Amino acid sequence: QVHLQESGPGLVKPSQTLSLTCTVSGGSVSRGGYYWNWIRQFPGKGLEWIGYIFYSGSTHYDPSLKSRITISLDPSKDQFSLNLNSVTAADTAVYYCARGNGSALDFWGQGTLVTVSS
Amino acid sequence: SYELTQPPSVSVSPGQTATISCSGKELGDKYVCWFQQKPGQSPVMVIYQDTKRPSGIPVRFSGSNSGNTATLTISGTQAMDEADYYCQAWDRSAYVFGTGTKVTVL
Numbered sequence: 001q002v003h004l005q006e007s008g009p010g011l012v013k014p015s016q017t018l019s020l021t022c023t024v025s026g027g028s029v030s031r032g033g034y035y036w037n038w039i040r041q042f043p044g045k046g047l048e049w050i051g052y053i054f055y056s057g058s059t060h061y062d063p064s065l066k067s068r069i070t071i072s073l074d075p076s077k078d079q080f081s082l083n084l085n086s087v088t089a090a091d092t093a094v095y096y097c098a099r100g101n102g103s104a105l106d107f108w109g110q111g112t113l114v115t116v117s118s
Numbered sequence: 119s120y121e122l123t124q125p126p127s128v129s130v131s132p133g134q135t136a137t138i139s140c141s142g143k144e145l146g147d148k149y150v151c152w153f154q155q156k157p158g159q160s161p162v163m164v165i166y167q168d169t170k171r172p173s174g175i176p177v178r179f180s181g182s183n184s185g186n187t188a189t190l191t192i193s194g195t196q197a198m199d200e201a202d203y204y205c206q207a208w209d210r211s212a213y214v215f216g217t218g219t220k221v222t223v224l
Contacts, residue, residue: 037213046218047153047161047204060211063119096160103149103208104166111160 002027004097004109012091012116018084022097022109023077030055030075035100038071038082040093041111048093052100053080087116120209122216129222136192138219140205143186150188151206152181154199161204165190197223 008020022036029036038050051061053071061069070083084091092115098108122142130136140150150168153161163172165181168188178193188207192199200223205216 039213047206047215049213049215052213062212100213104151104163105153105161105206105213106163106166106172108160108162 002099002107004099004107006095006097006109006112008112008114010113010115012087012114013118014088014116015086018082018087018091018095018114018116020082020095020097020112020114021079022081023079024099025078027078027099028075029073029078029080033101036071036073036080037098037100037105039096039098039105039108041096042093050082050084050095089116092116120207120212120214122205122207122214124203124205124216124219126217127220127222129224130192130195131224132197133194136195136199136221138190138192138203138205138221140188140190140216141186142188142207142214145186145188145207146184148183148207148209150181150183152179152188152190153204153206155202155204156200164203192221195221195223199223 003025005023012018035052037052053059053073073080094111096111098105152165154164155161164175164179168183169181180191182189203219
């Protein structure tokens, strides 16, 4: 069974960079065929896909966020990370990491709330 | 960008059938997943590849997909099925979520 766990600061100041890490256990991020995703959910709202990194290192981001985000992979630690820069209060959300298995997001982390506030 | 539209809410009596629709252009040509999300919890996949149930998901959950509409059906709905439900598809190398439906079991 694959398990994903998000970690990172729960509070980020406006204009700074939000940095989160997802640690994967029960599976390797360098195993072929999987997409390692970040998804967020604004308070009381629906799910918003942010982007992914493929096991090979190639990335694909939501166009509306593309200029502000970087997703990277660390196979040595079975981790992948999200950096979202120039944050505002509008980026306050629960951030999830999830594994993409083809067209399906089959395993998710528990989510972590990130609040942007001074 | 690709859009998936769901009804905001569906109400169902215990033991009855709940039907949740998900509409998108030529959605029948794509694989659809469905997720259940309860308050304070992360989403759980209940259907993948239109009709398949992951291990551990009750048989009362079923899915279909044709034309422009995918459907999640909950047969014999139980109180524990009260949750938000999201459809999801894969379009041009991106994951797309539906707008979400709140299912209330009255």
